[in-house]
Amino acid sequence: MKYAYTGGILLDGSEEMEPRTGLVVKTDGEKIAAIEPEGGDLAGYEMIDLAGQYLMPGLINMHVHLPANGKPKKKQQDNVKMVKLMTSNGLMKAVLRKMCEGYARTQLMSGVTTIRTMGGVLDCDSAIRDRIDAGEIVGPRILAANMAVSVPGGHMAGSLAYEAHSADEARDYVAKIAAEKPDIIKLMITGGVLDAKKKGEPGELKMPPEYVKAACDEAHRHGLKVAAHVESPEGVRVALENGVDTIEHGAKPDEAILALFKERGACQIATLSPALPYALFDRAVSGVSEMEQYNGAVVFEGIVECARACLKAGIPVGLGTDTGCPYITHYDMWREVNYFHKYCGVSNAFALSTATKKNAELAGLGDRLGTLEPGKCADMIVTAKNPLEDLTALREVAMVIARGKPIRAPKVKKMPQVEAELDKFI
Template sequence: MKYALVNATVLDGTADMQPLHNAVVLVNGDRIEQVVGEHTKLPDLQDYEFVDIDGGYVLPGLINLHAHLAPSGKPPKPRKKPVDYTKMYALMTGNRAIRALAKSMVARFAQIELYSGVTTLRTAGGVLDFDAQIRDEIYAGKRKGPRILPANTAISVPGGHFAGSIATIAHDEDEARSQVRALADSGAQWVKLMVTGGVMDADKEGEPGVLRMPEEIVQAACDEAHRLGLKVEAHAESAAGVRVALEHGVDTVEHGAELDDELVSLFKSTGAAYINTISPSLPYALFDIEESHALPEAKVNGNIVMQGMIDCAKRCLEEGIPVGLGNDVGCPFVAHYDYWRELCYFHKFVGASTVQTLHTATLGNARIVGIDEYTGSIEAGKFADMIVVDSNPLEDLSVLRNVRMVFMQGRMVDRPRIKRYAATDALLDRYL
């Protein structure tokens, strides 16, 4: 299709973006052909289908750099002991019929991501190779969804974060290398390492990010991944975990912790990026236990992790270290339509400006994962990955909650409909 988006206000995703009013965006097939300002002569548009934006705002599709497509993100039920994720994973993969049902559910969540305005999504641990399969089916036009940069199943260690569920278990360096090769064969583009524990599996209060993965396993996995042309993302929720991840070659650190000067130096010398993910920690840290249904130690640890991420993001921004955004979607209270909240939290808690936040979630994120040559900004020659909202997100980022249109490589979804969790939304809206 050839579209002419008329009466548009364009925010192009660059670091110093300003609204371009009364603009026309020309889309030819899967690419942006031209962005025409109000004082520029229009080309012949007789072959284009006109799409009247009616003063709305056209901006790059959002890029979510930390997602788990398998879980729904629904609130947990009240419980007296932690969820057995290994048992849950075994049930999801137990036979062919259940696996087909589980894959269909994952694909549906991917479509919700697209309909909420996410046009590119990097996964960080999932069920079997579903993420790569769904990526390929989206590319083939068999499903609707965002561009997926899959990690498929993560790699953990005995007793490690999500070991035996969305993460395989590496007992030594040879197993880690073998699992990386298996991921490459399954179509993964990233390797996810569970370097530390997390809030949901901490042994006691005050230790949510205990170092779990031995340094030699991190090194072996990173070396093998890079040999095969894959990049590595590392779950690290403590300073010790961040240090091990950076010293042994990861490309991005997920979640993070408060940084000292040594860790800042490591970030700079390695060129690694930091991915901020406030969304999953906020309910643990800020909700009453009666609302979050969290165990008491999880509330304490959630607060530690949330503050560590905020401090880490602030220090990285001060030091010029690349910072990206993801929302760890699939965790409790983090729904597949709610990436926009992560932008609001980055603005509110980290103190980034609205321009800086929107740039981070679009072109900035694209640069971190090496796809900025073809997406992340409204620019001639790039893929037509765009969203339309009714008012200016630079004045209020929460307008991203309701997306009027989504374009994914030129394919338009007009007024996408999403089923939302009203009770969860009401709880989370208190922290915007």
């Protein structure tokens, strides 16, 4: 497993990255052994000629739900009923795990070499993580949250999240999840777009502050950071005041909220992908009501404004797709990168660096992943065209290198209807 990648154009993942030629990337096992000028000794290495293609770090998707694939449905699914069915017996649990393993593999084959799961069924996510780490199946690196913690009537309550009825119960659920050895704890603090009962009220605060504090204190006691689903300014404030480390999604912040971000050393994980269909699709296509479209626009604009304000204030912003929501697939992280450029006004280089270097840092893996450097993990992708000129170059990946193993011409099964609708917003 010693490879020498020659003839490529390197994009190193840094914010100032520029195409670099005349270099050989040597990998030894799972690591990048060296990056050297061409013409040196390659004895002992299997040569892979990239023939002028672009080599860069693998993408990192900071917000994924493995149990769903993003296929749009004609009517809203009863998630509680579906999860009860999928966990009703050993056979159904095996089917669930197999399905999630397939979706994780799709992420990898699309160029995403690391994912951060933000709410799954039971301990399925960490079990898949462990199987991938053991080499039993092929997939991306996984930072797993397993089940989240919500409240009665809260976001994903009873399906991908436990229902806490008190601060003590919230603490107990965190302890229960921590016993499964996850990498992070997820809280559902506010409602979502489809949880809202009236116009203008997406992201209604659901979890009381004392629940949030109890959950965060317990998670931190176990050495685990806390991520929180939040889609309103009030929710962001409550989350940050009570110990949350990463704001998933976000909402328009004021100066007090920005000060809380800095005080807590917290960050935003922007997810423009899931709100876009609700906000911008023709309702004849999305199938949502006028109220849901209005609320979707509030959430979409709130995420964009949060990202813009955080970046301006020097607060870190990461990227994730929230895969599993309607029209948000396991192969479209490239769209999130493109939306970040298009709607938040950052350069192509900054957007790509965010999806690689910055996401690695925010995931706590910056010493191992995110840039092309000797000593770092050989998690890389190859594209035919230059994403610094056009981010749609990330749409088709010519090669994925995962833990040092090259996967040539990776394939994913796509949904033509989803592709056609989303392509209108490239």
